[in-house]
Amino acid sequence: MEFITVKTIDLNHLGEKWLELKKQRMQNLLKIALTDEALYREIMISLGYSKNKVNFLELAIITPYSEIRKLKEKSIIEKALLYRAGFIDDKNGLPDDFDFSLRMDKSVWIYKGIRPANFPEKRIEGISVLLSKTTECGLVNFFLERIKSEIGSKNLKKSLKSIMNFEGIGLSRKEEMFFNTIMPFMMVYSQDDEVQNFLRFMFENYPPLSENSLIKSFRLSYPEVKIENLKTYMGAILFQKTNPGQSS
Numbered sequence: 001m002e003f004i005t006v007k008t009i010d011l012n013h014l015g016e017k018w019l020e021l022k023k024q025r026m027q028n029l030l031k032i033a034l035t036d037e038a039l040y041r042e043i044m045i046s047l048g049y050s051k052n053k054v055n056f057l058e059l060a061i062i063t064p065y066s067e068i069r070k071l072k073e074k075s076i077i078e079k080a081l082l083y084r085a086g087f088i089d090d091k092n093g094l095p096d097d098f099d100f101s102l103r104m105d106k107s108v109w110i111y112k113g114i115r116p117a118n119f120p121e122k123r124i125e126g127i128s129v130l131l132s133k134t135t136e137c138g139l140v141n142f143f144l145e146r147i148k149s150e151i152g153s154k155n156l157k158k159s160l161k162s163i164m165n166f167e168g169i170g171l172s173r174k175e176e177m178f179f180n181t182i183m184p185f186m187m188v189y190s191q192d193d194e195v196q197n198f199l200r201f202m203f204e205n206y207p208p209l210s211e212n213s214l215i216k217s218f219r220l221s222y223p224e225v226k227i228e229n230l231k232t233y234m235g236a237i238l239f240q241k242t243n244p245g246q247s248s
Contacts, residue, residue, distance in 0.1 A: 009225050014235030019203065021238075022184035035189060036139045040065035042181045043130075043139075047123040051110040055120070059085050062102045065131075065139060071095070074132035081124045085109070129168030143182050144190060151198045156206045172210045179209070179230060208233040214240040 029038045041060045048056035063084045071077045080098065082088045086106035091098075109120050116122070134142040143163065150159040163182075164174040183199050190196065208227050211219075215227070218236045227233050 009222060009239065011225065011227065011232035011235035011239070014238045015203075015231035015233075016235075018234040018238040019184060019187075019231075022180070023188050026185045026188040030188065036065045039139050039143075039182070039185050040068070040131075042185065043127070043177065046177050046181050047127055048120070049114070049118060051112075051114060052120055055085075055104070055108055055110075056123075058104060062104070068131050069135045069138075072132065072135045074128050077131050078125055078128035081128065082121065085120065085124065087121050087124075126168035130166045133166055140185075140189065144186060144195070147186060147195055147198065148192070151194050156202055159202070160206070175209050179203075179206070179234070202230070204229060204231050206230040212237075 026038070026042070029042065033041065041057060044056045044060035045053050048054070059081065063081055067080075068077055071080055076093055079088070079090065079093060083091065083094065083100075084103055086104045086108075091100060094100075111119060131139075137145070146163040146165075150162055153159045160175060160178060161171070164171075164178055169177070183203065187196060187199055206229060208215075208230060214237050215233065218225075218240050219227070225236075227236050
């Protein structure tokens with residue numbers, strides 16, 4: 001096994017590899033799902049963090065985006081998702097043709113080691129705000145048009161806040177959702193060169209995101225290796241995932 005040193009760690013190369021893996025995932029997903037459904041599933045998965053990803057995917061499959069669009073109102077969307085997830089029994093306000101037989105067991109949801117703010121009920125409550133805003137234009141067009149309106153901007157923090165301007169989710173979580181899900185999805189979906197160039201510019205120039213356990217571990221092991229932007233930040237995360245327990 002090759003011994004890892006500071007000189008052998010190329011975070012820019014690893015960042016590119018991270019992006020290609022993300023784009024490959026989106027390409028594969030678009031082969032089996034309609035565009036709005038594909039992005040919806042990925043966003044829902046992102047709400048589950050590491051422990052409830054599979055559960056949020058199941059919830060997205062039994063409550064597809066096509067059904068979400070018909071519900072329209074935030075309160076109804078939230079109630080539908082909470083009911084299907086097994087969290088509530090209240091059926092009042094749900095449509096007559098709503099399939100009440102499609103339901104998860106509440107016991108499948110994992111709470112151990114999760115902060116109360118990230119409990120699945122809270123995540124459902126928060127994402128219902130975004131979903132209700134997209135029922136007219138569709139989820140993909142909602143984000144695509146916002147990205148287009150920011151093309152040419154050099155204030156990337158401000159641009160991200162504009163693109164992700166909806167309530168229910170905090171800024172750091174919005175950043176994670178945008179760069180882990182929405183950005184690679186749009187890089188695969190959009191054929192617009194200006195969109196592609198702007199997203200690439202964001203990837204290469206946006207500042208590093210908040211430190212998570214992987215980044216903290218990387219900095220402790222390799223303090224000399226600088227994490228200067230989002231690209232190198234994602235490169236460091238990929239490095240830690242593929243080299244657990246390694247240090248110089």
